[in-house]
Amino acid sequence: EQVEEIDDDVDIEEVDDDELEEIEEIDEDQEIEDIELDEDEDLEELEEIDEDTEIEDVELDDNESLEEIEDIELDEDQELEEVDLGEDEDLEELDELDEEELKALEEFRNARELAEQFDDFLGEREKKFNAYITIPAGSYTIGTEKSLKFSLALQPFDMPKVYMGKYPVTNALFEIFIEQTGYVTTAERKRVGTVYHSRFKKEGEKVIWSKQAGSSMVKGACWYQPIGPGSTLHGKRNHPVVQISVEDAFAYASWIGRRLPTEAEWEAAARTDMALKYPWGNQFDPKLLNIESSGLADTSAVDDYDHAANGFGMADMLGNVMEWTADTQPPPFATRKAKLFNVAKGGAWNAKDSVTISSRGLFPSDTTANIIGFRCISELFQ
Template sequence: MFSLKILLGTSLFLIACQQGRRQVQERTAEDTVAMCHGNVPSRFIGHRDTVRHIRGKDSVRMVLIEGGKFMMGSESFDDAQPIHEVEVASFYMDEHEVTNEQFEAFVKATGYVTVAERPLRPEDFPGVDPAMLVPGSAVFTPPKGVHGLQNHLQWWTYVPGANWRHPEGPDSSIRGKEHHPVTQLAYQDAAAYAEWAGKRLPTEAEWEYAAKAGKHTTETYYWGTEKKENGRWLANIYQGEFPIDNTKEDGFETTAPVKSFPPNAWGLYDMEGNVWEWCADLYRPDYYARSAKSNPKGPADSYDPQEPGAIKRVQRGGSFLCNDEYCERYKAGSRGKGEENSPTNNVGFRCVKDI
C-alpha cells in the first residue's frame, strides 16, 4: 500500500496536479496491492480444560485457536518465500473484524482521536502548500478510465474530512453501517483499540495459522480452490473490470457487514476479502529466510525497496478491492503491507488475546 506521505507528497492528488508538482513513481500492480473453508476435524478435541469461546471487554466473541505447527508462506509470491514450518502458541482471536459500532464505543469511552482526524504537520510534507494540509485520508475513487494498472494514484484520492466516521469523505456516514468493519485507521489507531480492549494485534504468523484453519496442503484460497459455492461468492472481493466497473456480484460495492460470508473451519469470518487487517509485524520482503521457528514476531526493522523510507507493517487478508486482475494478495499465504500512518477505506483490523 502506498503511504499517505506519497499521496500528499504528490501534492494532494488532483489539487497539486493543477500546480504542477506531481511526481508519480511507477510501481508494479502486485507491489501496490494493499490499496487494492473445508472439512477439517475439530481441533478442540482433547482440550476440554480450555474454553472454546470467550467475550472480550469490547463484547466481541473470541474463538480459541489452539497452538500447533503449520507451513507458512506461498510459492506464488516472492516475499512469502521460502515456505517454512512455524509453531505458534494457543491464543484467542476475534471471530470477525472490529466494527464501526465497537470502535465508536472505544472512542466514547476514551475520547481517542484517530490519525486521520489530527492536524497535519507541514514539516512532514515538504513542498506542499500548508493551506492544503487538512485532516483527511485516502479514499478509493473509481476513475472513468485508466492507463494501465501500474499507477495506483489513478484511483486513490486524498479526501479532506475522510475518517472512520466518514469513510468515503465528509458526505458519507457510518450510520446504518454499524456492523460493517471500521476503516480509515492507521496502525496506531488499531493498536490503541486493542490495548483498551485488553487485547493486542495478531502477529502475521498467528493470522495465517488461524486463516489456514488446519489445512496443510497448498490451495489457492484459504477455504479451497473455488471462489463460489453453490453459486454464492465466498468472500467480499472485486468483480468486474478493475478499477472502473464493479459488477457487485457478491452484493457489495465496498465493505460488507461482518459475518456476511461463511466462516472458515475454525469459526472465523472474513479471513479473505472485506478489509485488509493490520498485523503487529513490521514488513520486510526478506524476513521469511530468517524467521524464528517458534512464535515469530517479525523483523526488528521495516524495509520496502519500493519505498525505502517508509515504516510499513504487515496487512493480511485482502479487501473488497482485490481480484485476480490487480490485487491477488487475498490468496492463501500471501502478504500485504501498509505504511503505518496511512489509513484508507479498505483497511481495518481484528484482535487477539493471550491465554
C-alpha cells in the first residue's frame, strides 16, 4: 500500500460553527328513447296534432314530463367544473401551458419515471434505505451567529415543500447504480483517494490511541475499497458510500431522477422549523451520533442512530459522514488555482464534540475521501 502524506498546506479544512388538479359525456346509452309514449299513442296521431297545439300539450307517460327531461342530471361524479388532466395526458393537449411550464412538466415526468425505475431494482431490504421524508414548506433559520469568514451567516430561509432522503446513500444503493450504468467514479479514474485516520478507537475493552491522525493519499482507495487495497465493503452494505466526489454524487442523483440539496435545504431539513442546534435538540449527547469520541474510527450503518432522528424523521444527519451539497464557496485558504470549493455538511466519524448542524467543510470538487458521502433531495414523493 503506497501512502503519500497530504501536504499541510492543502489539508482539507473543516469549518464548524464554533469556528467559523372531468368532463364526461352524457352516457350514449342515455337516449331519447327513454321518453316513453303512452301505450295507445302512435306516430300517426302525433302527426295530426293541430298546429296550434303547443309542444307543452304533448303528454308523455304519466310518470314523465318535459320538465323531467330538462332535469336529466349528470352522474354524481360528472361535474363540468372539475376537469382533471390525467397524469399520462399527452403534452399536446396542454395548449394553455407556455414553453417553460411544458419543459418543467416534462422534466418532472422524466424524473418520476427514473425514480420509479430505480425503486424497481431494489429488494425489500434496500427499499428501506431509499425512503424519502417530507420536508414541509415554511420559514426556517439556518447558519450561525458567529461571523467567521467561511461560515454561513445566520439568516431566515423560505423552504419549498420537498422530499429528502431519510438516510445518506448506502453502499448497496450505489452498487446498483454502478452495476446498471457501468459508471466509473472519480477515485477510480484518479487511482487515488484521501484516507483519514482516527486518533481514538475502541476494540472491545481496549482503547487504542494513534499518533497517525490526519489524512493521507492512498493509491487504490475508492468506493468499494474505502481505505485502499485490502479493504472491502464486507458487512457494510448499509453503511454510507464514501470516496465519492461531487461529480459522482450528481451522476447518481441524476440517474435516479433526483438532485443534491443546497446547503440551506440541507440545514433546514436537519434543524427543522425549531432551528435546533442538533437534530435531536439543543443539548449535545455523544451517544446519539458517530464521531471521534464514539471510538468506532469508521463509518456505521445509517440506521444505527434512528433513535436520534429529528422531528421530520431525518436520520444520520450529524456524524458518520459529511454530505456533499450543491453549493460552492471560494477556497478557505490561499491557492494558486481559483476554482471554487464545494460545501459538505454534517460532520463525520472523525469529528470533534463541537460539531453541530451548522458545521461545514470546504473541499475541492474532485475530492474523494472516506469521510464524505451524500444524500438526495427532490420535488418527487416516493
